[in-house]
Amino acid sequence: MFGRDIGIDLGTVNVLVWVKGKGIVLQEPSVVAISINDNKIVAVGEEARAMLGRTPESIEVARPVKDGVIADYQVTEAMLRYFIQRICGRLRIFRPRIMISVPVGVTSVESRAVHDAAIQAGGREAYLIPEPLAAALGANMPIGTPTGNMVVDIGGGTSEAAVISMNDIVVASSVRVGGIKIDEAIISYIRKKYNLLIGEQTAEEIKIAIGSALPLEEELKMEVRGRDQVAGLPKTITITSGEVTEAIAEPLGQIVGVVRNVLEKTPPELAADIIDRGMMLTGGGALLRNIDRLLTKVTGVPCYVAENAIACTAIGAG
Secondary structure: OOOOEEEEEEOOOEEEEEEOOOEEEEEEEOOEEEEOOOOEEEEEOHHHHHOOOOOOOOEEEEOOEEOOEEOOHHHHHHHHHHHHHHHHOOOOOOOOEEEEEEOOOOOHHHHHHHHHHHHHOOOOEEEEEEHHHHHHHHOOOOOOOOOOEEEEEEOOOOEEEEEEEOOEEEEEEEEOOOHHHHHHHHHHHHHHHHOEEOOHHHHHHHHHHHOEOOOOOOOOEEEEEEEEOOOOOEEEEEEEHHHHHHHOHHHHHHHHHHHHHHHHHOOHHHHHHHHHHOEEEEOHHHHOEOHHHHHHHHHOOOEEEOOOOOOHHHHHHO
């Protein structure tokens, strides 16, 4: 057992780590809290996420990964090192081999940054794998066969669609719209309609509790607390699932656009396979209610959500 093999899904919202023989060992938000005075890291992961929007000026809470690529190199490296140390222990005689997923269509500079960060954080060797390929592997799709397999990976920062055959990507397209953009759409909708300011975490809670890609038969309701823009005082309103569906229509439209774009560029033989087999949805965004039905409705291709949608990419990378 010389060193470990670990697969990392370095996401905009979450970092997931898969270890050979153990499965998913870590799922933490990719958030880091930094003390501005001495430039030290105060908290990483879940602890840091709890501080989002609740810190004094002396502490800055940052997401070092933006739109699926590294925005702040040093912070990303420190975060990766922290996670790798938690798994492998501090005293590492054998450094792990790391496989990290990157979005489709990243530039060579961006992918180089991911590779270097993995090595600096304590990896012996680092390999990169395109996210849709890793997601398809993690969802147990038969990608080694000469048949068309379509996977749609909706993450926090990017959404990607790809058609895979013979262990490689035939057609792929990505857009920098994901869970965070959906949250932002909810924030701006509530601000315009109710003059109420809410934070990112509240928006995410709304999305998970009552969000739906298509109108629901039974409307769900939820109380939302925030700050009134006019009076400047805290206020509570009730919002329905229909309003959330209306709010998130635009970012979802962009995600649907990517899927259509890929289907338009797919060679006819593979397109025939995809109509038969349907497409697989992975990533945290796949857990949004009715998103599979929305895609089926727009494209006419049956859609399925992978069983462990959030973890697919990390499992596939491992």
